[in-house]
Amino acid sequence: MTGAFPGDASIYAGEWDRFFAILIAISAIIVAAIFIVIVGFSIRYRRGSKAKRGMLPEVITNELELSWTAATAIAFIFMFWWVAMTQLKNIIPPEHPLEIHVLAKQWMWKVQQPNGVREIDELHAPVGRAVELIMTSQDVIHSLFLPALRLKKDVLPGRYTYLWFTANKPGIYHLFCSELCGTGHSRMTGRLVLMTPADYARWSAAQPGAEDLAAAGAKIFGSLGCSGCHAPSSSVHAPDLNGVFGHKVQLADGRTVTADEAYLRDSILLPQKDVVAGFEPIMPSFRGIVDDDDMVKLMAYLKSLPSKRDQP
């Protein structure tokens, strides 16, 4: 594995380490201070020692107690604020990331690159650009842990979770599962392989199994009969899917949601759940017919559809 443990593969990891070091320093000072006071008092005020006892000094009053309580509260709230600022910087997903699909199952990681190339227990990614992992599980809850990036996210069955990063140091790093998932939990490990953009491009072109995911998705769309209802020429009243991804959708119960991966996935597997306003709940469920692999392709296809405004 590359580098000292746990590895340092992104600017964020460097910032994280500095942050962690400051917290350690503050904690060490506090522990040392309390330790010194306790040991000091224990020695100075041991039974029979000559130190002066007597009434507690007048400075010790209720107000003093309230003051140090308030001071502690303020210090902790300040720490929270400082920490939250860091958290908030990373709250918004990056624009136009490289999207890699991750499918976790007992006990392996199945990764699919945007050009269709598949990997098992390995995740190749370029440095220097934003990467977004779109993850789901086939069975139980797993968790993808990339210590060199100081990141982890649980991977759940039945929904998508996301992890995004911009790495800056090529190398080979640990990839762990960090949510107990059964017998093979501690063996569900792999490698995060970070490469320069040029190396990544070369690698990904050289892999077998590259395919145009969107085109494959279009084939599935046709073969499963989706165009039967969703094509503009259809006699069935069904929502137009052009440009659907990322746009706002008005639902029958009055809510407005954004059509992200989770919404599209639910629409295919649980179509009764969030019906679009103005349409009947007549779409059949494709659970058992569309598996996770097909879902990745359909998703790619739907994302590739231009919106009506963009069409000539």
Added chain:
Amino acid sequence: MSDGALIYVRHQDKEENYLQAGHTLASWLTTTDHKRIAILYAFAITFFFFIGGLAVGLIRLELMSPGGDFLTDDAYNRLFTLHGIVMVWFFLVPSIPTTLGNFLLPMMIGAKDVAFPRLNLMSWYIFIIGACFAILSIFAGGVDTGWTFYTPFSTMFSKGDVIAAAAGVFIVGFSSIASGVNFITTVHMLRAPGMTWFRLPLFVWAMYATSIVMVLATPVLAMSLLLIIAERWLGMPIFNPANGGDPLLFQHLFWFYSHPAVYIMVLPAMGVVSEIFACFARRRVFGYAMMVYAMMAIAVIGFFVWGHHMFVAGQSQYANLVFSFLSFIVAVPSAIKVFNWTATLYRGQITFEAPMLYALGFLGLFTVGGLTGLFLASVPIDVHVTDTYFVVAHFHYIMVGGSVSAFFAGLHYWWPKITGRLYSEAWARFAAIVMFLGFNTTFMPQFIMGYGGMPRRYHVYPPEFQVWHVMSSVGALVLFVAYTLPLIYLTWSLFYGRKAGDNPWAATGLEWQTASPPPTHNFTELPQVTAPPYRYHPEHQAPDAERRQPETVQGGEP
């Protein structure tokens, strides 16, 4: 006020003590005496402590090398699950409240027993029945879900006996709730004349706060486990995503209990050490009122921070922020308590008997554990270290370095009262120091490993972590010695120890104003309380090195 004869006028020497009132097994198994019930619980939790310890002994042995040695992956998973379930629910949660709490609470408030003595006995039987289910699940091969029972693994995929284990925990939960109801009612309704709320010893307040959390939090655990049992046994699809079920809902329900549960495990410890610092520094506890408010604040705020266990679970970032904020806030009252315990030592006349050594150990280890809690309350930090050994180290610092140290402190402090015997002070001090050193050797390396990315619950691991694992396992061996020594010398003292007087520590509480061991009804006459607690020295003066009698005991002259 401090004349020895006046203090001990309250009992007759000829009255039999609670240990002599009936020698048959039946007299023990049908007792409603809170003191005997405390002893019954003590046997049960000691048994489970060593079961949980055996499990982790095997784990730490296995972890000395990176590959698998003598355990299969499945056996390893079942062992750490056993360790967690047994240590949390069959040792730590009951430990101080059902042993020291049961024994001392009525005495400290001047009562003859708890409010519902028969319910108290029933609590013990419920505990034993739950324990039987747990043992059943061990014999059935054990369970591999971790003590956290996450779905859908526990409901749909685990091949272990989840139902028996969940049922065992479900049942002992009712033992907790019953004890909580009993203690709350006791404190409200059975205080002796003159024992106002703000004259209560801090140990009583700690039991009270703990009982409130037990009564309100444990039922939610019961429901979470019931839903798992319903899904697994009756096929009810509650957490199955294929049916629209949400596995995350289980986590919310589970942690809604399990976070307050850690306060169930630490508040009693705080009560114990407050009593001990006062007695061995010969000073009243600094800032009594704030100590009370702090414990109640911990109990209340502790209900609102559960989401910090789910920062990477798929919870919204906005929820993460709220839970992070509240988690920082809940640390404030604990910090105040650390300041006040330290301040209690100021201008005292400190001696270092074993209870004090354990209590000082608690203070240091709890501070380290608590500070690392702030790390975990920070979302970005937590994202890296959650589900690694960093978290394991954090909670062991508080629950073992903190609560178990305090349990041993209290055990030694009240041993003379409970048994009428003195233990060997030299061996006890030695054991306390060995425990402190062994503990740090075991768990400090785990913080480092966790930062390095060593995930928890891993049977095999990358070789760069081995050096830390070896350190940790060596420490565990030292801890084993430290925990076994008291078992030996305390048992020895039962037969050969010097007889303790009524008040060998010259302490101020009501429990010390009756015989050691106490008579069945605790007091011959109802005490009248005329003084606040911890009046070790006159109000505006200092404790005296020579005079070992307290200035005022709580049940002063009527």
Added chain:
Amino acid sequence: MSETSPVLREPWPSVARQRMAVSFGMWVFIASEVLFFGGLFLAYAVYRLLDAEAFRIAARETDVFYGTTNTAILLTSSLTMAMAVHGAERGFRRMTIRCLEATIVLGLVFIVVKGLEYHDDLAKGLWPGPDFALHPAATQLFWAFYWIATGLHAVHLSIGIGIVSVITIRLARGTLPIQATAFEGVALYWHLVDTIWIILLPMLYLVGRA
């Protein structure tokens, strides 16, 4: 320590205190029950929010006739229970016994009616699993809550019937004095069971029927 009474128990210094404590203790226990069922209700509420349509479809299959009948039975039993406590407070031994007996009978009738309802539900294929009668799959969530909630309620009711039976028998035999402190506590428990049902009624029977 000077009060003697057939009702006074250790460690209480007075019957008045003992009586207060029994009610107080029962209220604390009720708080734990609120959290217990509260967890269940929360889970129900979350799922109902996530898929209201499925819950509407599922809830149409509950039988409002059974639900209403059982509500009437249980509310009446709470009336008879309250009357029993009234009678005990005033020392009316026979009236108390009659009212307690009526409570037991009403409780048993509830269980019988529930049993008939369960039989009908099973015949309609409403036990979650591979043979479940309704679509979509999320309707199984509603019915899982139905069986768990009503089952738990029935368990609590049965325990209540058992306890009331014990005190009725002991009162009738004379081994429990009319001034005993137990009645208030038992009545509180009975009213708790009734209150849980009052929440279950709209949750399970009135969804989509407003």
